[in-house]
Amino acid sequence: MQSLRARRDPAPSLLRYRLGRLWLRPSVRRIVMFGPMTALLLGVTFHVATSKTIRAGMAQTVSDLRTAIVGREEFKVSSLAVYGASEDLEAEVVRLAGLTLPMSSLDLDIASLRDRLEMLPSVADAAVRVGSKGVLQITLSQRVPVVIWRMSDGLKLAGADGVVLGEVASRLDRVDLPVIAGMGADAHIPEALELLTMLEPVVSRLRGLQRVGARRWTIVLDREQEIYLPENGAKRALARLMALHASEGLLDKDVAIVDLRDGLRPVLRLGAYAAEVHRPYQLSFEGDGQ
Amino acid sequence: MTVSLYETQRAMRQRRSAAMKKGLVAVLDIGTSKVGCLVLKFDPEVQAAAKQDGVGALGNHGDFRVIGAATTRARGMEFGEIVVMDEAERAVRTAVQAAQKMAGVRLDHVIVTFSGGRPRSYGVHGQVEVEEGAVSEYDIGRVLAECDVPDFGEGAREAIHALPVNFMLDGKSGLADPRGQMGTKLGVDLHLLTVGARTIQNIMHCIKRCDLELCDLAVSSYASGLSSLVEDEQELGAACIDLGAGTSGVSIFMKRQMIFADAIRIGGLHVTRDICQALHVSEQVAERLKTFHGGLIATGADDRDFIEIPSPLDEAAGERRRVSRSELIGVIRPRMEEILEDVRAVLDASGFEYLPGQRIVLTGGGSQLQGIEELATRVLGRQVRRGKPLRVLGLPQAATGPGFSSVVGLALHTVHPQDECWDFEMPVDHLGNRSVKRALRWFKENW
Known part of the structure; x- marks a missing residue:
């Protein structure tokens, strides 16, 4: 028969017992789980909202980031191509578009350009899109005098x-x-x-x-x-x-x-x-x- | 009936009904060798369904679910009483914390059973004239107040149970519930069970120090009887003998009422100590010898069955001693005989022989000893069976043995509490001015 030792069954200390019981309260548990996180979040939000330097810095960062993205090669529009227009109409279209090429396609307002082109009397219908290799394609259907x-x-x-x-x-x-x-x-x-x-x-x-x-x-x-x-x-x-x-x-x-x-x-x-x-x-x- | 106790018991009843409404109660068995704790969760839907089916009283163990169970070694207990408060408190904390951890809920309300305090039963009789034609609840309160309580030692002892076991109406006896029946003379037989006041106060204090609220108290022999006697036995009359570690409880049931309870202050722990002394081993080794190799009926094969036991002096030396199993039985048996003889004396004193049913059920940790049925049959002279607690929903397998009959019984008692004297309104003229003051003082001392 092997030597025997009593099975360990340690009693919790009074403090531990009380803390354990406190921890079993759902409200306490919720506060401990979510309280610090919420407080931290609120504090950070408040600080950011009230500090001018941080807000200015954030605005700067955002604009820098936008510039960096806008300036990428992939978004560059370098030439303009007009299809389906007579020569004098093409010249007028180019004048009306008033684009300083090269520019970024993100800065280009294609919808308004299309609207402006369609206001021309000799343009019945206009389609504007940025094609491959940075070509802005304007396809017109011209009105002809009958x-x-x-x-x-x-x-x-x-x-x-x-x-x-x-x-x-x-x-x-x-x-x-x-x-x-x-x-x-x-x-x-x-x-x-x-x-x-x-x-x-x-x-x-x-x-x-x-x-x-x-x-x-x-x-x-x-x-x-x-x-x-x-x-x-x-x-x-x-x-x-x-x-x-x-x-x-x-x-x-x-x-x-x-x-x-x-x-x-x-x-x-x-x-x-x-x-x-x-x-x-x-x-x-x-x-x-x- | 002392007013102070009436008031405290009523306060406990209120707390218990509040706990039942919350649906969460813990039951705690503070024994001599172990403290067991069960967390009961009540499902109001199940309760309502059982009531609708009309099986509420029979299928009462379906009303709740055990969601947490824990046992721990008891400390600081002797004969089912607290002797070292710190140690006992630590044991309760251990059990409660483990049960809480298993259930994942915080326990606030606890119902406690204990075996100590020398329980003593009194049969008390009271009689009044019924005020109106039919017996009302008020009449029952009056007749209960009218009971002439014997002098059981005011101050030193407290009534823990006061069960109206039998009502009589105009000479017709054996009524379980006389309410609404016509008659003029109402009599009651009250089973009054008292225990030592210090024992109760210690337990109340211990529970209070554990930040728990005490909802009810019960004597463990009563609780074991509730869980280990089957319906027929409770109806026809049977005795339940709870062989615990420090005490052996006896309870007698008749017509589903406990009519007698007592406890003998000898138990399994004494058997272990006998082995310690006889074989010169440590208490842990003796406990192990008792549970693994112990028995009560020696046969020829036991003479040749040797058990190795370590030397008490020098374990490292590797010296081994061998004891035959019949020697071990020879140590255990006289003590068990002594216990059972004491039980027999208690049963004789209680008038058990006049009951229609004579079944005796052995339960508690000591009843797992081999051959106890034969020995008990021989000593008690009646048919004896071993009883395990009723199965309840969610109880872990480890807590289904006979050693857990009192804690399971307490759970059953919690679900279907017996009407006690303090469930009825007592007439105001019995609540004297002096008694009220004493009740208040008692409150201040204890709560």
Whole structure:
């Protein structure tokens, strides 16, 4: 039998016992666990918030850090490329962007640049992005003039959406474009363009389209021949007239005005000569009445 | 009934109900050889469910859960009484701290059982006229106050339990609860258990010095009986013999009431000391010999079964002595016989032989000795069985042995406390002016 020693079972001292019991209080435990950390955190926050030097130093550090990041090679924009613009528009775009290259792409406000470009009348749509190798790519879709709009103060060039893109001194500068006139004509340029395509057989005689009373079109041909189109269904009416012209050569005859505003029948006003020629028939018609 | 004790017990009851509401109570068994502590956690849902099922009284051990358990070697105790306050306090602190550590909660309320203080039982009788037709709670308080208490040594002894074990109504005896029944004459049999006042005061002081609040006190033989007797035995009548280290407690149960309790001031420790003296070994070696090789019935094989024991003089020399097991049994047996004979004398004095049930249950650490059933049957002349404490939820395996029957019993007692005299309102005219002053003084001294 081996020698025996009593199993150790040491009693806690009174202090230790009391501390142990204190430690088992949940509130005490919480205070000890989180109290110092919270106090430290609060103290540091207060100190930082109240000390001017620390705050200035922090601001300095932050700005230094920003400068260091902004100045990196990866963010450098060194050149500008404009796509889809004519030469004079490109020059205007470059002037408008007003960039001092090279600069950092972080300092570049691409959204505002895009907005500014789209304010240009000859720019329909703009896309701005920083491409590879530090190239700022500006892709434009340019507005092109489709008509000459004759106004009281001169001839203007207008795009399909009615935006005035510039002026021409003379009709002869842009003989490729048709002429429109009248108040409110700018809002109906697409319709005018469609009507013009239908006027293919008489295009050599076309003087222009006039918007009357800001509600309907009148086609003006040479020999002061005019075609009054209705407010609604102008295309159908014109198609009917062109069919008449194709079969009977109506517009080649001495007709002053073709009035298509009545949908049931075209109304003609004869020219002076034709009226003279037709007068005897008219008289005899009248004489029959007597 | 002394008023002072009535008041203190009521104060303890209030603290206990407060602790139960909090759902956390510690039970502490301060014994001669070990201090055991269990932390009980009460689940109000389980309690409510048990009540709804109507099995509250039967399945009472399901109401709580043991979340912490600790035992430690007792110090400064003799015969279940505190003899060195510092040492006893240290033992309590050790047990409480270990239990707290296991449970992870702080203990505030503690219920204590102890075995010392020479418990003495008195059967007390009281009778009153019922005021109205049906017996009310007030009548019960009156009849309890009417009991003629014998002179058990005022000042030197205190009543620790006052259990109304039987009520009589107009000659009809055996009522457990007479409330609401019709009758004119109400009588009560009160089981009054007194212990030495100094013992209680020492224990109260010790608990107070450990920063704990005492909620209740119980005699350990009562607690062991609650845990180691099965329902039938408690109902029909049985005796529980708690063979402790310093004392051997005897409690007799009948109709689920403890009707008698006593303690003999001899226990397992005396057996160990006998071995020390007879074999010239240290106390630790003797304790080990007793628990590993001890027995009570010698056979022929035991003559040839030699146990090596170290020399008391020089362990390093390697000198070995050999003792046969029958020699060891020859040392243990006379002391156990003496204990059991004393138990028999106590049982005879208590009138145990007139009970319908004659079962005797041995529990406590001493009941683990081999052959104790045969010896007890021979000495006590009745059928004897060994009892282990009832299983309770969450109790560690190490604390399920018979040595833990009193602490487990105390836990059961905590859950389903017996109605005691101080649970009823006493009539005011019994609370004399002088007694109130004395109660206040007693309070100042003790709390």
